[in-house]
Amino acid sequence: MKQSVVTRLAASEPSDQLVIKKRSRVAETWTYVKRNYDLYLFILPVLVYFAIFHYIPMYGVQLAFRDYNPIDGILGSKWVGLEYFERFFNSAYFWTIIKNTVVISLYSLLIGFPAPLILALLLNQLPSQKYKRFIQTVTYAPHFISVVVIVGILMVFLSPSTGIVNTMITFFGGEPINFMAKPKLFSTLYVFSDIWQTAGWGAIIYLAALAAISPELHEAAMIDGATKLQRIRHIDIPGIMPTVIILLILSLGGVMSLGFEKVYLMQNQLNVSSSEIIATYVYKVGLQNGDFSFSTAVGLFNTVINFVLLVIVNRFAKRVSEHSLW
Amino acid sequence: MNAKHTQKSWSDAVFDYCNYAILTFAMLLVLYPLYFVLIASVSDPTLVSGGKVWLWPQGFRWTGYEAVFGNSAIMTGFRNSLMYVVIGTAINLVLTLPAAYSLSRKDLKGRGIFTFYLVVTMFFGGGLIPTYMLVKDLGMLNTIWAMVIPGAVSVWNIIICRTFFQSTLPTELLEAAIVDGCTNKRFFFSIVIPLSTPLIAVMVLFCAVGYWNSYFSALIYLKDHDLYPLQMILREILVQNSLDTSMIKDRALLEERQHLSELIKYAVIIVASVPVLILYPFLQKYFVKGIMIGSIKG
Numbered sequence: 372m373k374q375s376v377v378t379r380l381a382a383s384e385p386s387d388q389l390v391i392k393k394r395s396r397v398a399e400t401w402t403y404v405k406r407n408y409d410l411y412l413f414i415l416p417v418l419v420y421f422a423i424f425h426y427i428p429m430y431g432v433q434l435a436f437r438d439y440n441p442i443d444g445i446l447g448s449k450w451v452g453l454e455y456f457e458r459f460f461n462s463a464y465f466w467t468i469i470k471n472t473v474v475i476s477l478y479s480l481l482i483g484f485p486a487p488l489i490l491a492l493l494l495n496q497l498p499s500q501k502y503k504r505f506i507q508t509v510t511y512a513p514h515f516i517s518v519v520v521i522v523g524i525l526m527v528f529l530s531p532s533t534g535i536v537n538t539m540i541t542f543f544g545g546e547p548i549n550f551m552a553k554p555k556l557f558s559t560l561y562v563f564s565d566i567w568q569t570a571g572w573g574a575i576i577y578l579a580a581l582a583a584i585s586p587e588l589h590e591a592a593m594i595d596g597a598t599k600l601q602r603i604r605h606i607d608i609p610g611i612m613p614t615v616i617i618l619l620i621l622s623l624g625g626v627m628s629l630g631f632e633k634v635y636l637m638q639n640q641l642n643v644s645s646s647e648i649i650a651t652y653v654y655k656v657g658l659q660n661g662d663f664s665f666s667t668a669v670g671l672f673n674t675v676i677n678f679v680l681l682v683i684v685n686r687f688a689k690r691v692s693e694h695s696l697w
Numbered sequence: 698m699n700a701k702h703t704q705k706s707w708s709d710a711v712f713d714y715c716n717y718a719i720l721t722f723a724m725l726l727v728l729y730p731l732y733f734v735l736i737a738s739v740s741d742p743t744l745v746s747g748g749k750v751w752l753w754p755q756g757f758r759w760t761g762y763e764a765v766f767g768n769s770a771i772m773t774g775f776r777n778s779l780m781y782v783v784i785g786t787a788i789n790l791v792l793t794l795p796a797a798y799s800l801s802r803k804d805l806k807g808r809g810i811f812t813f814y815l816v817v818t819m820f821f822g823g824g825l826i827p828t829y830m831l832v833k834d835l836g837m838l839n840t841i842w843a844m845v846i847p848g849a850v851s852v853w854n855i856i857i858c859r860t861f862f863q864s865t866l867p868t869e870l871l872e873a874a875i876v877d878g879c880t881n882k883r884f885f886f887s888i889v890i891p892l893s894t895p896l897i898a899v900m901v902l903f904c905a906v907g908y909w910n911s912y913f914s915a916l917i918y919l920k921d922h923d924l925y926p927l928q929m930i931l932r933e934i935l936v937q938n939s940l941d942t943s944m945i946k947d948r949a950l951l952e953e954r955q956h957l958s959e960l961i962k963y964a965v966i967i968v969a970s971v972p973v974l975i976l977y978p979f980l981q982k983y984f985v986k987g988i989m990i991g992s993i994k995g
Contacts, residue, residue, distance in 0.1 A: 403806050409882040410805055413795035418811070420792060420850050421818060427831055428823020434830075445830075490723065493716050502717075506724045508981065513727060515973045517910035519928045520966050523935030524730060527962050533746035535733065542748055567727060598708040632913055636936050657826045658917060670824030678820050 435668035448664075455668035464652065472648040475634070476626040479562045484622060486566050487573030488615065492607055494574065495581045496599055507578075510571025522636040525564050526551060552641035561637060576618070577611055584610040612692075620688050624681030627673060649673050738762070738963035742956035745963075761964030764957065771934075771965065774927035777841075778909055781926055785845035786904040792850050793900065794893075797858030798885055801866075815852045825917075832918060843918035844926065845908070854900065861896045862889065898983040906973055931969055935962055 404411060435455055437448040459465060490510070497503045513521070528534050529550040537547040550556055588606050597605070631650035638646040649669065657666025737745045741756025749755055765771055799805055800812060822828075828847065837843040866889065874884050890897075912928035919925060 400806055403804075407805070407881055409880060409885075410799045410802060413881075413885070414799040414811060416792055417796035417850055417855070418814065421815060424828070424831070424847055424849075425818040425822060428827035429818075429821060431823050431827030431830060434827060490720075493720055496712070496716055497720065498713060502720075506720055508978070509724050510727050511981075512731070512974060512977070515906050515910075515977050516970050517912070517928055517931075517973075519910075519912055519931045519935065520970055523931060523962065523966055524734060526936060526938075527734075527959070527966075528730070533742075533959050535745075535748065538746065538748035567730075570723075571727065599712045600708070632911075636932065653825050654917075658829065663826050663830070667824060667826045670826065674821060674824065681820070 432667060432671055434664050435671045437664060439664040451664075455665045456672060458665065459669050459672065464647065467644070468647050468649055468652050471645055472627055472629050474645075475558045475561055475648065476629050478558050479565055480622055480626065482562055483566050483569070484619065486570040488577055488611075490570055491574040491577035491581060491611075492603055495578060495607065496603065507571065507574075510574070512571075513568040514572035516568070518633045518636060521564060521568055522633060525560065525637070529560075549641075551637070551639060554642045554645035557637065557642045557645045561633065565633070577614065580611040580614040581607060616688055616692055620681075620684050623684040624677065627676045627680060734963050734966050738960065738967050742960045746956070746959065760957065761960035762968070764961050765964045765968055770922070770925075770930050771927070771968075773923060774925055774930035775968075777924060778927040781841065781844045782905050782908045784841070785849065785908040786901055788845055788849045789854070789904045790897070790900055793854050793858055794890070794897075795885065796850075797855045798862055798889055800855065801859045801862035802871075803863075803868075815855060819852050829917060838918055839920050839924065841924065844914055844924075847914060847918075848907075848911075854903070858896060858900065861893065866892065895983040898980050902976065902980045902983075905976065909973055927969055931965060934965055 431445060434445055434448075436450060436452055437445065438451045438454075439445070440448045494503055494506065497506075528536050531537055531547045531549040536550070541547055550560060584606065588610075589602055592602050592606060627649065629648050629650060631654060634646055634648050635651050635654070638651060650673075653666050653670045653673070656662050656669065733750075736752075736754045737750055738761050739757055739759065740750045740754045741758065744750055744755040800808060802808070805811075823831075832838060832843055832847055837846065870888065871884060874888065879888075910928060912926070912932055915924075915926050915929045919929070
């Protein structure tokens with residue numbers, strides 16, 4: 372009773388120093404929570420949501436260490452330790468899917484990472500603002516088109532019988548190529564269609580960083596007779612380096628987490644030898660073959676590798692350049 | 698001095714020419730495939746596959762679009778996608794905005810714990826199977842809830858909104874409101890929300906486009922074709938090439954049918970992309986601003 376009087380007092384008169392001093396920290400927090408209960412109500416649904424949709428599945432990860440049996444449930448299933456991990460490491464697919472995941476990721480990184488950077492540097496130097504905006508509008512657009520449509524366009528264009536690309540090849544006297552059926556071409560098709568879709572969008576963040584560079588630097592350089600190329604090299608590039616490094620860390624850390632959606636759509640029986648990646652393998656083993664435990668083990672292996680990679684890359688970047696994520 | 702000056706302007710002139718050329722080329726590289734799909738969708742398919750269509754439609758016709766709009770699977774998919782977009786986006790914003798506002802308040806006790814609790818899930822997750830089993834246990838399998846609930850909140854969006862609130866709402870505003878006896882609830886609804894139009898526009902765009910374009914949850918959680926969103930139908934038509942021949946009314950010739958199926962592919966690409974591409978120029982002025990706010994101070 373006494374306590375509630377005190378808190379009520381504090382709530383109505385925050386300036387009453389005497390009362391505030393007497394309260395312990397717990398009581399202070401309690402008063403705060405009571406007075407701002409609506410802030411906690413705002414965040415409560417999201418906390419519950421994450422508990423259900425993120426923390427419960429995390430708990431479900433123990434499936435990877437158990438021989439899952441639907442009748443006994445997760446906890447009732449037999450504990451088998453690392454059996455599924457061993458099975459995965461010893462399986463015939465292991466090296467193939469690791470190799471495919473890394474090759475496609477590194478290839479995208481190598482070609483795909485500089486593309487938006489170069490686009491932004493060039494756009495930033497364009498004298499006509501109107502034309503710059505127009506090019507931006509056009510190059511952003513593919514970002515909003517779905518993966519299904521992108522892969523659909525790719526397949527329609529590359530179709531061996533009716534596609535425009537093969538029509539051109541035969542017009543110049545070549546033999547039509549069944550692009551989607553060639554394992555060797557898979558990563559190239561993946562990477563370049565990805566650049567087509569995302570380079571414009573990726574340039575936004577660099578353009579923002581470029582806009583933040585002080586115009587005085589450019590003015591001073593111009594008075595000293597620096598050409599545009601020199602200004603790009605000595606002002607623009609150093610100016611956006613922190614942004615570049617952060618994004619590079621993120622993409623290097625994500626080398627093993629190549630997304631499912633596009634690869635799965637582009638995959639077929641003929642190119643599967645170079646298009647089976649961890650994510651598609653997890654899907655096929657788990658949901659198509661119903662091997663829940665094995666699939667979870669492969670997924671967990673992937674999560675752990677991703678995290679370790681991110682930590683290593685971040686530490687390396689910190690040592691080399693003084694820029695890092697945390 | 699004079700020589701240096703001319704040399705410099707000469708170098709810059711060359712640079713500008715090259716720059717214009719490269720960027721124009723890049724722009725055409727992006728634009729032309731889209732333009733080609735558009736003209737091919739209203740051209741004679743024989744001429745398209747014969748390589749006769751380059752700049753303008755040849756043998757103009759609407760048959761592709763007629764077949765698309767006459768197809769019940771595509772239309773059902775279209776309606777389903779619209780429904781998922783509207784419900785999903787609404788749930789998304791209703792959950793994300795208030796939570797992000799709370800987290801943007803520097804005085805919130807427990808802010809650090811809440812942020813940590815959310816950010817952990819960006820690095821660790823149960824993965825495909827445990828999530829699938831959860832959705833199954835919740836009885837959401839093969840219902841519209843599986844399409845809108847499991848992806849309803851993303852940490853990334855919360856961070857973007859939180860940063861926006863932190864950087865656009867001056868603390869004096871809140872202090873003044875509190876002095877006037879305004880509650881947090883009222884402050885949020887009558888001051889924060891009206892001041893956040895650019896943010897809300899960006900969030901609506903991102904969420905709506907995300908729901909419209911995704912096929913993954915449908916692939917995993919839906920069995921019933923009547924619930925399929927448009928992207929799943931598109932996948933069947935464009936990628937798996939399993940066009941339901943009953944959609945073609947005139948079955949005169951096999952070749953004719955094959956040509957029509959090509960035409961339908963072009964038309965369906967346009968039909969599926971137009972809603973999103975129409976939305977985007979209207980919101981463009983907001984989203985560049987929105988992304989920057991979210992990213993710079995990340």
